[in-house]
Amino acid sequence: MHPAKSVIAFTTSTGAGYGLLIFMIALNMLGLLPTDATFALIGFGLAFAMITIGLMVSALHLGRPERAWRAFTQWRSSWLSREGVLAVITYGPTGLYGLVWYVYPQSIGTPFMMAVGLFGILCCLGTVFCTSMIYASLKAICTWANPWVPVSYLLLSLMTGALLCAALAYSFGYSTTVLDISVLVLLGLGLAVKLVYWKCMRETTCISTPETAIGLPTTQGGMVRLLEAPHTQDNYLLKEMGFVIARKHAAKLRKISVATGFILPVFLVWFSSVLDPSIAGYPLMSAVFFCAVGVVVERWLFFAEAHHVVMMYYGHRPDEFKT
């Protein structure tokens, strides 16, 4: 699949934003982050900026952005619509929690605010889940139709959010062991799920082949080869579904993603925990940067390596591009 920049920006940026909201609210509810108004402003401000920019970028890549509001109507059947509806709903409880934290910090900790916080966390998780299901529900893209897609989207959202939260907390001098451990565990789980996803991608055989695509009865069957494409130049299908450039460097890009997105941040998080708290924010800031690079590369590969069965009509074989 063609890895559109807008979709990569949308999934990575909103993912990290929702993850950050989840950790801000959860740690605050547990009493592990102080009710500091400036901290709330920066934390919630950053999260909402990332989410809003991500959503706007995804809306701008539409053919008709001015009609984007129509995407809220089909939540009964469409994961994309559900994602849009939940994204808007999520602003409610999370925004309220952030506002109360900023304006009436003494109200934080009341049962009502606990309920609002919990609802906000569930909405964040739900939105990321819906985003992942947009892809995981597409049977025609055999690379995506597996449960590791939602698991990896959820884990990577929590992972990037936790790292952002840790970087902010350290910069404000609010380091906590719980957050450090969460970040390290999530980096480990994030890496594990991506390794499993890539393994699954290598080992899964697509159920469709050029032979089933043309569907000749077995008595007349044989190996199907494209003799002549229907058109001399690339058409929409080949530009959108037939993206193969990435696969040439897939193995290298995967290594880059693993090194910068997961391993380097683990080292930097550990490094910052042994440093003097006054300067511990800097290695975490760089960990955020490296993790962002790694996750963007991971997301680029997620799209670029996805194999669409329509390519069987253009002479591709299902295992041709496995790396």
Next chain:
Amino acid sequence: MTCLPKHPSQKKLGLVIDLDICVGCHACAVNCKEWNTGGHSAPLTDIDPYGAEPLGVWFNRVHSFEIVKENGQSWTLNFPKSCLHCDDAPCVPVCPTGASYKRSEDGIVLVNADYCIGCKLCSWACPYGAREFDTDQGVMKKCTLCIDKIYNENLEPQYRVPACVSTCPSGARSFGDLGNPNSDVSKLVEARGGYDLMPEQGTKPTNKYLPPRPRNDENEHNGQQMKLTEIDTDGANIIARWVDKVLSR
């Protein structure tokens, strides 16, 4: 609504494509473009049509394949492909706006161009590549089964068939109600062993393909040059024998 119809009618309009007859002339694709660029989903935009990199919207495309058998023998298959108007169309429920829908009265899958936001998700969901995005209009386009022709009361009844069917010079395309087991097309499918494309995708296509009739393999050869029978030169005259000797060196 982008849910599939809860109470679809028995009527399922669709095409039957005979791969035995199709000669791969692309007339169906060309007449499809001709009719539909002024029809329900008009225009079928072309970008840079006479330049080096033309890009355009087509509802129907003709692929040509080579089928290579185990004995090395091969043959050519011309394969026209357009929307199959699936019973369980995966392109419909993914639509976030309600633009993509399946008609309950005859099963035709259409796009409402006024609702489409151009998110392209329907084209990702279709395993057959039946949908093509119009970059100029910013909306998705697809085969309408010539809805503006098959129900057009200004046309004589015999012309109320999709453009690809009426133009096919070899009669490889038939149109009719595949939901009715007594229709001509259903009988044709029954008689010739018509089948679905990619049944494993679970889309239950309405359109059916008829396989090529079995080849007569009795006198087949595998492409090697036939050997000429030795000609006896003994009875020839002296000049002919001398010429044969010289030329046989």
